[in-house]
Amino acid sequence: MKKKMSAFLAAVMIFSVLSGCGKKETKSGQSENVDHREKTELAFDNYGRKITVQGVPKKVLTLGPNCTELFCALGLEKYVIGDSLNNHSRGALPQYKETYDKIPELNHSSATRESVETSGADFIYGIDWEFGEEGLDVDELEQFGITTYMNSASTPDEMYQEIRDLGEIFCIEDKAEAYVKEQKTRISAVKDQAANRKPVNVLVYDSGNDGIFTCGGNNFETLLIELAGGKNIFDDQTKKQWITVSYEEAIAREPDVILIHDYDSPSVKEKIDEIKNNAVLSQLECVKKERFATIELESVLPGDRMAYTIEKLAGDFHEFS
Incomplete structure (x- = not known):
């Protein structure tokens, strides 16, 4: 009976490692999310587009300075292999500048089809300007193994959802939720004053x-x-x-x-x-x-x-x- 129970517990532990975001203890005694999700497929409604993400993306393109800086704010810059539209930027906020400036530039202006398809990326988080009739074709990118999540929020609540979705995709749910809470608190204070x-x-x-x-x-x-x-x-x-x-x-x-x-x-x-x-x-x-x-x-x-x-x-x- 003990052998059967040990085998069962081992199986549960293996499944947990393969299918979810775990936590580990830091030196300060606090817990943080750890990327253990290798096989779980997540589904999202991206403004009417159904997308699925298999495991945690490893090579990301952030198309738009707002998208790149958000990745820096969430501590996800290590995943970014290229960005675009820096011609529409006056530079990152001071707290993100050093991190932002280390990210390779895919294209200074709009991303080109050739540069994206040959980049080796498996995931794109990009502003909706970059897609459509005059931009990139998300269906075509899918054929190259690139999943696209469009940044297309028209309200703060929609932007909060994008942040939470990124948190789930990259196994940083707690950090994403804390960021949303901080934004809401600051905005509420301004609303009260005005x-x-x-x-x-x-x-x-x-x-x-x-x-x-x-x-x-x-x-x-x-x-x-x-x-x-x-x-x-x-x-x-x-x-x-x-x-x-x-x-x-x-x-x-x-x-x-x-x-x-x-x-x-x-x-x-x-x-x-x-x-x-x-x-x-x-x-x-x-x-x-x-x-x-x-x-x-x-x-x-x-x-x-x-x-x-x-x-x-x-x-x-x-x-x-």
Whole structure:
């Protein structure tokens, strides 16, 4: 009987090692997750796409600076063999810069089909810009043994779910949940502070040429602005995340502040000069009073910077309220 029981316990232990994330004791006496999941297949609903992940991915591509920095924030940088879209980045936050800068660059701008398919990757976590008609084909990538999890959150709750899913995929559930909790706590504190203030009307200025390229109502940035005590003046435009509006439309909506995206080119200074020299926009009271706020483009994308961005915008909006 003892032999049978010993055999049973041994089998249970082997199954546990092969099928799950275990824990080990650290020197401080605390437990941390350990990657033991080799054979278990996990299933996820990735914004309507059903994906499965067999074991823990070993070679990951993070397509988008927001995706790369999230991996750094979660301590998953050791898995990343390449990233993209650093032309849309002003550099990682100070606490992640050293780690981020060590990650190899797959492509400085958008990832190319050839570079991805020859990378040796088995998993992609990438912003949805990188996929679709003009980007990568997720079905084709699957044929190369590459599973794709798209970063496509349009609300904080959706972003929290992405973080929890990554936690499950990489056996860091506790760390992922702690990160979500920390973000929620910081964001809640800003909401409480802004609750009694009148919302500041915000014009998002990504770029200008034949009109203003700005964000619509279903853009993740719109929610960040609202949580910081602002109101995107084009929040009623919900057909697309990114839209082009006329200068006359912007004037008619009377923004209190212009929020300028900071990324590769043109510079923030050049954009401010564009605005000031524009015959229509120069009539705005906020332009005359130089009520400009700036934010790095990657900071308004869904990722690890939700609390950081809301805190920064809240400070800027309070100055102009």
